[in-house]
Amino acid sequence: MEFRDLKIQYEKYKDEIDSAIQNVISETQFIGGKIVSDLERQLAEYVGVKHCITCANGTEALSLVLMGWGIGKGDAVFVPDFTFFSTGEVVSFVGATPVFVDVERDTFNIDVVKLESAIQATIEEGKLTPKVIIPVDLFGLPANYLEIEKIAKKYNLLVLEDGAQGFGGSINGKRACSFGDAATTSFFPAKPLGCYGDGGAIFTNDDILAKLLNSLKVHGKGENKYDNIRIGVNSRLDTIQAAILKVKFKAFIEHEVEDVNRVYRLYNEKLSGIVETPVIPHGYYSSFAQYTLKLKSREQRDGLQSFLKENGIPSMIYYVKPMHSQKAFEDLNIDESNFEVTNELCEIVLSLPMHPYLKDHEIDLVSSMVKKYIMAT
Incomplete structure (x- = not known):
C-alpha cells in the first residue's frame, strides 16, 4: 500500500x-x-x-x-x-x-x-x-x-x-x-x-x-x-x-477531487467514534491533501503508527515540530503560552493513506487496523 x-x-x-x-x-x-x-x-x-x-x-x-x-x-x-x-x-x-x-x-x-x-x-x-x-x-x-x-x-x-x-x-x-x-x-x-x-x-x-x-x-x-x-x-x-x-489537471477536474472526498467519507464512516476524524465546516469543501486523525496522546499516536507499519500500512506525522520551535527562528521573541493548540497537535496528529485511487478493501484494512489498535489500548 x-x-x-x-x-x-x-x-x-x-x-x-x-x-x-x-x-x-x-x-x-x-x-x-x-x-x-x-x-x-x-x-x-x-x-x-x-x-x-x-x-x-x-x-x-x-x-x-x-x-x-x-x-x-x-x-x-x-x-x-x-x-x-x-x-x-x-x-x-x-x-x-x-x-x-x-x-x-x-x-x-x-x-x-x-x-x-x-x-x-x-x-x-x-x-x-x-x-x-x-x-x-x-x-x-x-x-x-x-x-x-x-x-x-x-x-x-x-x-x-x-x-x-x-x-x-x-x-x-x-x-x-x-x-x-x-x-x-x-x-x-x-x-x-x-x-x-x-x-x-x-x-x-x-x-x-x-x-x-x-x-x-x-x-x-x-x-x-x-x-x-x-x-x-x-x-x-x-x-x-x-x-x-x-x-493530470483533466483527471483532477473530472474525478480526482470527487474521488478523494469519497475516500474521506468512507474513512469517517468507519472511524467516527473511534478516533477524532477531520472536521469540514458547513459550506467548505476539501481537496484532502492529507486525511489526519487526532489521537489522545503522543504515546497512543506513536503506538498506532508503529502498529500500522507492522501491518504494512504507511502513515505520516504532519508536523512533528511547531514553526515557532524551529531552530531557524530561534532569534524571535516567542511566548510559548501562545501556541497551546499547535503544541498539542504536534503530539497527537497522524495522517493515513489518502489519494483518489485508494480502493475500498484498502480503506477497510486501514480502518480495521486503526480500530483494532485503539480498542486494545
Whole structure:
C-alpha cells in the first residue's frame, strides 16, 4: 500500500502522459511556450481569477508575491504556527519578520481570534509594521477567509493565500486560490495536483502585480530576457512539467477531487467514534491533501503508527515540530503560552493513506487496523 499512490495514477494515464512528454521532446521547446501559457489559462479559469503565473515551485511562488509587494525589513507577516516550514521561511527570506499564530484545533487552520490579537500586539509593541497575512489551506481545507479578509481590511493588510495543499477546495463554491489579494499553490508530486518534479503557480486579479511577477520570475526582464529592468530570480515552470500537469489537471477536474472526498467519507464512516476524524465546516469543501486523525496522546499516536507499519500500512506525522520551535527562528521573541493548540497537535496528529485511487478493501484494512489498535489500548 502507498501513502499517496502516484504509480497507479501514472498507469491509468500512461499513454496520455507519455505522449505529452514525447511531444515536448519532439518540438524541443523546453522552457515556456504555448503549453505553459495554455496551462496558465486553464488554471486561472478553473480557480476563477484573471491571472495565473506559473513558476519553479510553491515556495518561490510565495517569495515572488512578497517581493512584488515590496515586503522586507521592519515588516510583520502573520503565519500559522502549525504548517510546513516554507510558509514562514519565505518571510525571513525577503527580510521581513514572521509572527506565528496558533491554529484552530478542529480545522488545523489559523485561529482568526488569535490572529487579530497578534496583529494588535504587534501594533502596540511598535517594533514592526503589520503588512501581510499568509493563511494556509492545511491538509486541503481552505482557511476561514470570510473572517480573515474582514480582519485584513480592518488593519489595512494584504492577504496571501498559501494554497499549496488546498488546490481544488472551496468555500460556498468559491475555489481555493481565489481568496485574498493573491494566492499560490504547489505542484510538488504529492500535492492534490502534482507534476513529476517541482512546480508552482500564483493566482491574482491584480493586473499590475501579474505583470510585475512575470518580470520578477525571469531575472527582472523588461521587453525580453536580455532587457533587465529590475533584480529578479530564475523561477520558471519547465514545459515538460506543464505538459504533464495538463493531462493530470483533466483527471483532477473530472474525478480526482470527487474521488478523494469519497475516500474521506468512507474513512469517517468507519472511524467516527473511534478516533477524532477531520472536521469540514458547513459550506467548505476539501481537496484532502492529507486525511489526519487526532489521537489522545503522543504515546497512543506513536503506538498506532508503529502498529500500522507492522501491518504494512504507511502513515505520516504532519508536523512533528511547531514553526515557532524551529531552530531557524530561534532569534524571535516567542511566548510559548501562545501556541497551546499547535503544541498539542504536534503530539497527537497522524495522517493515513489518502489519494483518489485508494480502493475500498484498502480503506477497510486501514480502518480495521486503526480500530483494532485503539480498542486494545
